[in-house]
Amino acid sequence: MAMTEPVLLRRIPSHPWGDPADRKYVDYDTHCKTGGYEGLKKALDIEPKDLIDEVKASELRGRGGAGFSAGLKWSFLPEVDGEQRFLAVNADESEPGTFKDRVLMDYDPHLLYEGIAICMRACHLDTAYIYIRGEYHETYYTLERARQEAYANKIFGDSSIMGQINGRKPHVYIHRGAGAYVCGEETGLLESLEGKRGWPRIKPPFPALKGAFGRPTVINNVETLAVLGDIVTKGSDWFRSLGRASSFGEKAPGSYGPKLFGISGHVNRPGVYEEELGVKMSDLIENHAQGVRNGKKYKAAIPGGVAMGFLGADQFDAELDFDCGRKYNVLGLGTAGVILMDEDTSIVSATRNIVHFFMHESCGQCTPCREGSAWVYKILCRMEEGEGTMKDIDLLDELAQSMGAMPGTTICGLADGTNWAVKTAIAKFRAEFEACCRPSQVNVNVATV
Amino acid sequence: MAWIVKPSGTMQIERRSEPYLTEAMRRELEAETLPRYPTKQAATLPALHMVQHAEGWLPFQAIEEIAEFLDLDASEVYDTATFYEEFFLEPKGRYLIQICESIACELCGYVDLKSKLCRKFDITNCETTDDGKFTLQMVECLGMCDDAPAVLINGKMYRKVTWEQIEGVLDALPDDPNEFDAPGIHPAQE
Numbered sequence: 013m014a015m016t017e018p019v020l021l022r023r024i025p026s027h028p029w030g031d032p033a034d035r036k037y038v039d040y041d042t043h044c045k046t047g048g049y050e051g052l053k054k055a056l057d058i059e060p061k062d063l064i065d066e067v068k069a070s071e072l073r074g075r076g077g078a079g080f081s082a083g084l085k086w087s088f089l090p091e092v093d094g095e096q097r098f099l100a101v102n103a104d105e106s107e108p109g110t111f112k113d114r115v116l117m118d119y120d121p122h123l124l125y126e127g128i129a130i131c132m133r134a135c136h137l138d139t140a141y142i143y144i145r146g147e148y149h150e151t152y153y154t155l156e157r158a159r160q161e162a163y164a165n166k167i168f169g170d171s172s173i174m175g176q177i178n179g180r181k182p183h184v185y186i187h188r189g190a191g192a193y194v195c196g197e198e199t200g201l202l203e204s205l206e207g208k209r210g211w212p213r214i215k216p217p218f219p220a221l222k223g224a225f226g227r228p229t230v231i232n233n234v235e236t237l238a239v240l241g242d243i244v245t246k247g248s249d250w251f252r253s254l255g256r257a258s259s260f261g262e263k264a265p266g267s268y269g270p271k272l273f274g275i276s277g278h279v280n281r282p283g284v285y286e287e288e289l290g291v292k293m294s295d296l297i298e299n300h301a302q303g304v305r306n307g308k309k310y311k312a313a314i315p316g317g318v319a320m321g322f323l324g325a326d327q328f329d330a331e332l333d334f335d336c337g338r339k340y341n342v343l344g345l346g347t348a349g350v351i352l353m354d355e356d357t358s359i360v361s362a363t364r365n366i367v368h369f370f371m372h373e374s375c376g377q378c379t380p381c382r383e384g385s386a387w388v389y390k391i392l393c394r395m396e397e398g399e400g401t402m403k404d405i406d407l408l409d410e411l412a413q414s415m416g417a418m419p420g421t422t423i424c425g426l427a428d429g430t431n432w433a434v435k436t437a438i439a440k441f442r443a444e445f446e447a448c449c450r451p452s453q454v455n456v457n458v459a460t461v
Numbered sequence: 462m463a464w465i466v467k468p469s470g471t472m473q474i475e476r477r478s479e480p481y482l483t484e485a486m487r488r489e490l491e492a493e494t495l496p497r498y499p500t501k502q503a504a505t506l507p508a509l510h511m512v513q514h515a516e517g518w519l520p521f522q523a524i525e526e527i528a529e530f531l532d533l534d535a536s537e538v539y540d541t542a543t544f545y546e547e548f549f550l551e552p553k554g555r556y557l558i559q560i561c562e563s564i565a566c567e568l569c570g571y572v573d574l575k576s577k578l579c580r581k582f583d584i585t586n587c588e589t590t591d592d593g594k595f596t597l598q599m600v601e602c603l604g605m606c607d608d609a610p611a612v613l614i615n616g617k618m619y620r621k622v623t624w625e626q627i628e629g630v631l632d633a634l635p636d637d638p639n640e641f642d643a644p645g646i647h648p649a650q651e
Contacts, residue, residue: 096499108563108602139497146547147559147603149616185497188510191547193601207505207531209544225499276565276606283607318564349606351565365564369601375544 014287014295015254019242019270020235021286022046024119027300032283035119037154040161043122049167051241055130056174058244063134067240070248071268075112076102076196076233077317077346079334081265088220089228092136097178098229099131099140100205100219101237103155104189104196106145107317107429108369109349112272113234115284117144117151121158127237128184129167129174130244135230138180143201146190155186193373197424198231200375211375212424235272255289258335267333267345277313277352278305289345290333293323297352308354312441316346318366319429321436322359341439343432359441360448363433364392370430380415381427387411388430400449408445409438474521481512481523482530490530501531505541509548518549546600554589554596555638558631559613562599565606570623574610575599577624581631594636615641 018029023046025034043049055063068083089097101124105113116124128140144152162184163169170181187205189195195204199213202224223229243251251269258264267289276282279301287296293313297303304310313323315332321342323330330340337344353362371385388411394400412435415421416428438445490511494504508527513519519542521535528535542548560578562571578597582590589596605611608620612627615638619627635641 105604106602109565109606110602111604111606114604141497145604146545147600147613149613150618183497188506190506190510190545191600192545204506205503206500207502207541208537209541211544225503227499274607276609277568282565282609314564351568351606353568357568362564362568365562365567369563372601 014291014299015270018286019254020116020123020238020272021284023123024115026284026286027281037118037157038120038122040122040158040165043120047245048122049126049241051244052126052129052133052167052173055133055244060134060136063130063244066248067134067243070243070251071266072236072239072243072251073265073267073334074233075235075239075271075347077107077319077344079265079345082232082236085220085232086131086135086230088218089135089230090221092178094179096139096180096225096227097135097137098224098227099128099135099137100198100201100224100229100231101128101140101142102196102198102201102231102233103142103144103148104193104201105234105347106147106193106196107319107347107349108366109276109314109351110274110317110347111276111349112274112284112347114148114151115272116234116238117148117155121155122162123238123241124155124234125158125162125167125184127240129182130240131230131232131237132177132182133174136178137230138178138182140182140184141205141224142184142186143195143205144186144188145195146188152186152188159184159186192375193369194375194424194426197426200424201231202229209375211377212426214423239269255333260335260338265334267335271332271348273300273332274347274349275301275352276349278308278354278357279303279352280305290331293330293332293350294328296332296350297328301352304352304354306354308356310352311355311357312353312359312362314349314351315340315342316344316348316350318351318369318433319425320344320346321432322362322440324436324440342436343428358396359437359444360392360396363437364389364396366433367392367430370426370433374426378422378427380421381430384411384415384427385430388434392434395445395448398448398450400445401452402446402449403452404449405438405442405445408434412438472521476522480526481516481520482508482526483515486511486515487530502533502537504531505533505538506545509538509542513548517555518552521550552589552593555594555636556615556634556641557596557598557613559598559600559603561601561603561605561609561611561613563602563606565602566610569609571610574612574622574624574627578627581628594634595631617642 023038064086072082073079168184192210194200195210197212200210204210219229255268257266271289273285281302285300367389371389374381376382412431416431417425494507512523524538525535528538586599603611612619612622
């Protein structure tokens with residue numbers, strides 16, 4: 013079911029259609045010559061509410077990690093009341109293993125700007141902020157250059173071809189973060205945008221009602237917005253011809269459309285590849301990434317950003333779509349940034365690295381996350397040095413199972429990252445943890461009859 | 462870790478007569494930045510970035526000046542600034558070397574790279590060499606997992622780094638960071 017032609021990557025040379033060495037920045041003129049902004053032009057003749065219906069019909073699900081229906085998210089917005097309404101573009105891509113948005117923004121940023129414009133029109137949003145992570149210095153300059161091109165060509169600004177939106181001239185601005193993973197959490201992002209610490213907010217109220225500056229706000233991921241132009245041009249039926257329905261029955265939301273997969277770790281050819289949702293991981297690794305490095309064997313992988321947990325040794329053929337959480341005992345597809353580990357990798361060390369990330373990035377608001385992740389990290393360090401005990405494994409599991417938004421002990425889902433990495437590592441590679449632990453109890457001679 | 466408490470109560474503030482937030486910066490903030498947001502506070506991050514870009518770090522006096530400019534309390538701006546890892550509240554070296562320590566980089570050689578770097582400069586995480594040239598910082602994911610391991614030097618990204626290569630780059634760095642080819646545009650645009 014491999015894709016026959018690229019969609020998001022059509023101007024960004026990528027295997028198997030092109031060579032990444034040929035990648036170049038696609039400026040406004042080149043972008044337009046190759047069909048760019050046609051979706052926006054078509055959208056100008058469509059009523060905003062019909063645009064939302066079209067996106068709803070496409071069953072586009074958010075590409076930022078949670079996989080929430082984009083059209084549904086938009087429809088939560090209240091009626092226009094004359095005051096400002098915002099779009100916050102989540103370009104704070106910072107989960108280890110995730111680099112797909114960077115490729116879009118580095119080379120074909122106008123795809124994103126077109127999506128932003130369509131979303132603004134559909135949802136009556138007058139101002140958009142692209143929240144880009146502080147570490148993406150080069151990407152920031154590229155994005156700013158493209159923004160100026162978009163202004164010069166009247167996509168945004170005082171003489172925008174969109175006219176007025178929500179009674180105002182449409183504007184888009186870039187807002188730089190400064191190195192905090194938690195600002196990728198949608199309400200943490202809003203706080204940071206407002207000039208505060210990026211502390212996630214307690215919900216409700218949801219951002220659709222009270223988001224940035226207390227006003228209705230849509231927050232979408234870069235890749236989600238980048239695909240909107242194609243949905244408008246080619247229609248929702250085209251979108252749904254890629255990917256597939258859920259295997260959990262008709263009522264469960266499906267996994268449709270093209271998707272960028274970032275592959276990293278122990279593979280021969282790491283990079284961003286475009287595939288339909290539902291592609292087998294083995295397919296991605298063997299065909300696109302050209303197999304495991306140095307002729308080694310596959311041992312484990314992370315399906316999409318380290319928060320998702322581990323796919324085990326017997327899950328190499330895992331089908332990567334939004335069902336994969338329930339099917340393979342991981343948190344979900346996440347950002348589809350696959351990190352592959354070969355047979356020589358220590359799962360205990362990998363888990364320690366992942367937990368260190370979450371400990372480091374905890375914002376400190378909620379005790380289970382702030383304290384819990386630090387304790388989990390200490391226990392894992394102890395185990396790595398061969399100082400752990402068998403009891404530690406159960407303690408780890410207990411700690412992991414009791415922290416996070418899903419057991420309901422934290423405001424945001426950051427602790428769930430620690431939680432899933434640890435509990436799936438233990439569930440799927442318990443023997444490895446046991447191998448670096450001493451027995452907790454002293455052996456006692458018991459007389460046998 | 463953003464939540465570590467800073468000893469602000471006993472902090473000695475060094476002052477100079479010349480403002481950190483210069484007239485030119487104020488004008489730019491006034492003309493370019495403030496109109497973008499419905500509140501003045503939202504210009505906090507842009508203002509902090511601006512001063513740090515010029516000074517290399519954020520002295521407390523600068524934080525006070527930003528606060529005054531944005532009609533905020535100094536504590537509010539300080540509160541925000543302390544949260545973000547990329548805002549430096551102490552002077553750093555002329556070159557900031559940020560090494561990615563996340564999983565893809567660790568799988569592809571971060572550990573070796575880090576230990577060699579630490580040994581070369583005899584510094585560890587968040588320390589600066591005695592001559593004030595280099596500050597080392599281990600950071601979480603730089604988003605370069607496909608080109609792991611990755612190192613960021615004053616904002617310029619080095620991909621698929623080997624020790625020999627990065628040592629060559631470091632040895633060749635001019636004493637004056639202004640002569641360094643800092644990031645402006647992405648390599649793909651050149």
